[in-house]
Amino acid sequence: MPTPIATIDETHAPDLGSWVEGADMHPDFPIQNLPLGVFSVDGQVPRGGIAIGAMILDLAALAHSGLLEGEALAAAKAASGPTLNPLLALGTGPRRALRRAVSALLAKGSPKQPDVTPLLVPAHRARMHLPARVGDYSDFYVGIHHAAEVGALFRPEQPLLPNYKHIPIGYHGRASTIRPSGSPVIRPNGQTRGADGDLPRLGPTQRLDFELELGLWIGPGNTQGQPIPLGQAWEHMGGLTLLNDWSARDIQAWEYQPLGPFLSKSFHTTVSPWIVTTEALAPFRIAQPPRAEADPSVLPYLQDAKDQDKGALALDLEVTLSSAAMRARGEEPQVLSHTQACAMYWTLGQMVAHHTVNGCALESGDLLGTGTLSGPEPGSKGSLLEITRGGAQPLQLPREETRTFLEDGDEVVLKGRFMAEGRRSIGFGECRGVIASAPQI
Incomplete structure (x- = not known):
């Protein structure tokens, strides 16, 4: 055993x-x-x-x-x-x-x-x-507060689609552009929707965003065709990292229908370089928050009492932003978000169980992102898309600087700290990235 x-x-x-x-x-x-x-x-x-x-x-x-x-x-x-x-x-x-x-x-x-x-x-x-060669990368959407708020921006009549509370939503990302903390984030070029119904344009994204996520490193894989039961999912986990899945929101809005994100997500993903192992996490595993009484029950393969009892994490998360001008003046970064990882609607174990239920083979070193983790309160949002309400409410920085989305020279830093009563807190180190200008086409 x-x-x-x-x-x-x-x-x-x-x-x-x-x-x-x-x-x-x-x-x-x-x-x-x-x-x-x-x-x-x-x-x-x-x-x-x-x-x-x-x-x-x-x-x-x-x-x-x-x-x-x-x-x-x-x-x-x-x-x-x-x-x-x-x-x-x-x-x-x-x-x-x-x-x-x-x-x-x-x-x-x-x-x-x-x-x-x-x-x-x-x-x-x-x-x-990078701590491992990433053979494959999948990104989930388990932060329900993020999903609901973003959904409300684009679908006020139905913020959460009918499948959200039945299935851990995810998509396959691009492993070749995952980079360790500190690597420059080059602003991507891509197609965006033209103004007033004009033809689309090709050029640098004007709505560059960060996403506060966790990354799960896979330990032992599974044989193709053999799903990983939820009760055994933690045996296939190696540990966690911080993950910033940078997003070009204007490119995404034009390309995502009907197949989902493509170039808007594949240009760069930043991870903190240290893997906090599942062994180190043992004192910080806590009960998954109960679902609302009105929420539907999930299918049996996503049910496990032990996973519900120890499937969430006592983890505080923080995002800071500093402009190039702020750093030149020696000013402290501005805190954009402070939230908790227990905002996840689906557990890490449910992510693994669902990913393999069709027989998909996970391999050692594969990386699974949680998707953006936001809380329900102001000050707990894990993306500028939420913080600025899609750009409608600019963010105020020192010395009259404002932001709706990220500008060249901006530096975003993710931090995370595991904390529990009577335990020494531990963390990931930083997940840092500075925006560099787009190459000319």
Whole structure:
């Protein structure tokens, strides 16, 4: 039998500290987190690492150090190359063994501190890469408040379509344009609707937007033709990342009927480079908020009592925006949104179960986006489309700057923090992108 994903063990102890300087005070990467990523230094070959405070533990070096054995050693070896796909494919057992071994090595009082210290690399010297080779990328639409508000902008008489509360809506995205945090976001060109019924025009989008999402990294895949039952979905998850699925709203409005988003979504998707593993998430799994009494019941393959009991996450999310002028003046970014991940109408497990119910094969390193996560209150919206009511209510920035949608030089940063009473909070690090001008055609 597989190790239960939700196991809370000694690695989560809130009083556990690390001998790594500053790690205990780090807002995202204390010893209770130990997220996985891929980094390189000074042009060397990329390899796997674990974040601890402001340092990175080199897993390739650790695998050759003689400090590990058994499943932990196998996991470190699988993470020694330029992608984490081999490690994700091993599943939760080896990942958990590696986590426990590394936690013991980094804990205060560890007798192995002199042996581990040379294996640490300052994070500021490292270049972060995508943590896995993304074979396929699908984006869902599980944020019901976003779906309802956007629907109301375009279909006031029917904001949610009849299928929304029966099926986790999703579409297939473009894996080749997923980039790690910090990569420039080049404004896309595309066709947009002409004014007053004129012929369409080709040019840079004028309605560039961000989308606050989570990304789910797939661990072990499934055999084609063999669906993943909801009760086993967490066994196929590797961990989470922040995800910004940048959107060209004017291109989208012209192209999306009848087949959905295409060029308006495929130009760039930004992810935070660290995978917060499902093992690290164990103390932050909470009950899925109950549905309204008037909501329909779902089909049996999307029903599981344990998933409802532990399928949601105690996760706060935030979006900030700074213009080029604000940064030049040294001004703080403006907070655009603060919301919670429990705003998801469908759980991560239901996303996985539905994605495979037709026999679709998921593979290690595949990425699933949740879709935009917004809350019901002002100040909790996960896109400018909602914040500015489709551009009708401009956003006020310092020094009389305004925005309806993003302009060149704007920087958007997503942040997320897992928090629960009696637990050390952990985070993702930043998911950052600066808008660059469109190329001339």
